[in-house]
Amino acid sequence: MLKHNSYFDGKVQSVGFERNGHKATAGVIDVGEFHFGTDAPERMTVVSGELHARFTKEAAWVVYPAGTYFEIAGKSGFDVKATAPAAYLCEFL
Amino acid sequence: MLKHNSYFDGKVQSVGFERNGHKATAGVIDVGEFHFGTDAPERMTVVSGELHARFTKEAAWVVYPAGTYFEIAGKSGFDVKATAPAAYLCEFL
Numbered sequence: 102m103l104k105h106n107s108y109f110d111g112k113v114q115s116v117g118f119e120r121n122g123h124k125a126t127a128g129v130i131d132v133g134e135f136h137f138g139t140d141a142p143e144r145m146t147v148v149s150g151e152l153h154a155r156f157t158k159e160a161a162w163v164v165y166p167a168g169t170y171f172e173i174a175g176k177s178g179f180d181v182k183a184t185a186p187a188a189y190l191c192e193f194l
Numbered sequence: 195m196l197k198h199n200s201y202f203d204g205k206v207q208s209v210g211f212e213r214n215g216h217k218a219t220a221g222v223i224d225v226g227e228f229h230f231g232t233d234a235p236e237r238m239t240v241v242s243g244e245l246h247a248r249f250t251k252e253a254a255w256v257v258y259p260a261g262t263y264f265e266i267a268g269k270s271g272f273d274v275k276a277t278a279p280a281a282y283l284c285e286f287l
Contacts, residue, residue, distance in 0.1 A: 127281035
């Protein structure tokens, strides 16, 4: 059973699925800057375009181009920014 | 502006976006077999799991694992099948 998720007035949208007992989402981040909290640790793989991410407000933004990924600890959060729409795969670890 | 698409009673869902004048969708195909027609040519890249595809009813199914892609001619169509949910990026060429 797939599940559509929409955040920030539809500027971040994804489709959630589960395979082999692991949850993941495939989605798109539109132009803008967004903050997400995490419960489980997550791996965000950029599949089209690029995302900028930082893990604390004080940290420098890091650019993640398509084909790269970053991981976020559980019970934390991250800022993510796109200057053009970017597609991602988010896996819950 | 992102756009949520849902086909086959929600068994195929995607989020559509546009970047640099090119349209694409990031989505998920649930367990099942589906037929899609194409208007523009498309490139389907599997980003998680695997998809089976064939381009005529007579053709043998080909398995496309994550990290691979197939292209479909415009004004045609293809059958796609998943035995577990699979995420994809569809680029309109």
